Amino acid sequence: MQYYEIPEVRIxxxxxxxxxxxxxxxxxxxxxxxxxxxxYKAEVYLKGNLVINKIPKLLQKSMKMSPPATKPQxxxxxxxxxxxxx
Numbered sequence: 001m002q003y004y005e006i007p008e009v010r011i012x013x014x015x016x017x018x019x020x021x022x023x024x025x026x027x028x029x030x031x032x033x034x035x036x037x038x039x040y041k042a043e044v045y046l047k048g049n050l051v052i053n054k055i056p057k058l059l060q061k062s063m064k065m066s067p068p069a070t071k072p073q074x075x076x077x078x079x080x081x082x083x084x085x086x
Contacts, residue, residue, distance in 0.1 A: 009018045055063070 006022075
């Protein structure tokens with residue numbers, strides 16, 4: 001198994017997003033990999049944030065509210081977590 005970790009990058013208004021450079025290289029190498037790789041397997045980890053503005057009553061019943069975060073930029077809706085089932 002081969003692992004690749006992308007280093008942290010900082011985006012500023014004056015520079016191009018580094019993701020565009022990575023995607024151009026990947027697209028450019030697509031024909032090479034298409035002809036040279038017969039099998040591949042990938043596991044993906046995605047991390048994200050979600051802001052929920054409205055939750056249906058039926059869904060609210062199955063969710064547990066946690067106390068609001070102490071950070072001022074955090075919204076209370078971000079603290080909704082599903083209940084753990086036993």
